[in-house]
Amino acid sequence: MKIREVAKLLNAEILTGTDYLDEEVYSAFACDLMSDVLAFVDNHTILLTGLTNLQVVRTAEMMDMKVIVFVRGKRPDSDVVELAKKKEMVILTTELPMYPSSGILYSNGLGR
Amino acid sequence: MDNNTLNIRYEVVAKDFSRAGEASSALKKVLRKLNISPDIIRKVSIPMYEAEINMVIHANGGYIDVDITPETIHVVLTDNGPGIADLELAMQEGYSTATDNVRELGFGAGMGLPNIKKYSDDMKITTQLGKGTTVEIFVNIPA
Ligand SMILES: Nc1ncnc2c1ncn2[C@@H]1O[C@H](COP(=O)(O)OP(=O)(O)O)[C@@H](O)[C@H]1O
Numbered sequence: 001m002k003i004r005e006v007a008k009l010l011n012a013e014i015l016t017g018t019d020y021l022d023e024e025v026y027s028a029f030a031c032d033l034m035s036d037v038l039a040f041v042d043n044h045t046i047l048l049t050g051l052t053n054l055q056v057v058r059t060a061e062m063m064d065m066k067v068i069v070f071v072r073g074k075r076p077d078s079d080v081v082e083l084a085k086k087k088e089m090v091i092l093t094t095e096l097p098m099y100p101s102s103g104i105l106y107s108n109g110l111g112r
Numbered sequence: 113m114d115n116n117t118l119n120i121r122y123e124v125v126a127k128d129f130s131r132a133g134e135a136s137s138a139l140k141k142v143l144r145k146l147n148i149s150p151d152i153i154r155k156v157s158i159p160m161y162e163a164e165i166n167m168v169i170h171a172n173g174g175y176i177d178v179d180i181t182p183e184t185i186h187v188v189l190t191d192n193g194p195g196i197a198d199l200e201l202a203m204q205e206g207y208s209t210a211t212d213n214v215r216e217l218g219f220g221a222g223m224g225l226p227n228i229k230k231y232s233d234d235m236k237i238t239t240q241l242g243k244g245t246t247v248e249i250f251v252n253i254p255a
Pocket residue numbers: 035162166167170171191193194195196202203207208209210219220221222223224225226245
């Protein structure tokens with residue numbers, strides 16, 4: 001699935017990374033615990049989370065995750081967006097909670 | 113120092129959670145420039161990031177020395193924090209003394225030290241109560 005389609009399916013706003021929307025993503029991991037992202041992520045490309053601190057971007061960077069989706073209408077501070085921009089990541093924000101966001105992506109074939 | 117070794121030192125600032133991970137990020141960039149494969153980079157970056165965060169949330173910052181040769185990457189994180197009373201216990205999954213405010217930020221699940229062991233080829237911890245902790249991470253670069 002293209003990142004562009006992820007954004008569309010979640011009716012998400014793109015906070016940074018408009019240059020990369022045609023890149024393909026293959027799977028997602030949904031979690032508010034960065035410790036678990038570090039322990040269990042294996043080649044997932046999208047992180048869905050309700051946390052918005054700087055360490056979310058750092059964690060995604062360490063795991064080579066390209067896209068972060070902030071759920072439940074969460075908006076990060078500008079320093080978070082700036083760091084993601086520097087790391088050439090895509091940041092999306094959706095009003096949808098974690099469960100429907102994950103369900104929509106999964107039922108549309110992401111990670112299946 | 114022989115010509116085949118690259119040594120880098122990073123400072124880790126105390127009590128500034130927002131900056132935790134800057135050293136790991138900087139090293140990741142260096143390893144990419146050296147054309148080291150993404151799999152090997154992850155084996156270094158994830159443990160180093162866990163240990164760097166530990167230095168900030170459990171100790172008072174410190175410094176990180178990295179030695180890179182064509183065969184190995186060796187990361188040494190040194191702090192003069194409180195030390196670890198029971199290392200065997202600290203190595204167990206789920207054991208954590210992290211505060212609630214660290215938990216709210218998504219850390220402190222007690223998976224850090226086990227995770228360092230899981231991703232690296234070898235690790236070594238030396239610790240002394242009241243003196244500090246040194247965490248060493250070893251990763252081999254396959255020929
Ligand atoms: N550098 C350190 N200095 C002092 N204590 C540490 C250090 N690193 C780890 N610890 C202790 O070991 C425990 C387990 O660490 P870890 O597995 O990373 O879990 P977490 O960081 O989530 O608590 C910590 O809660 C802390 O008590």
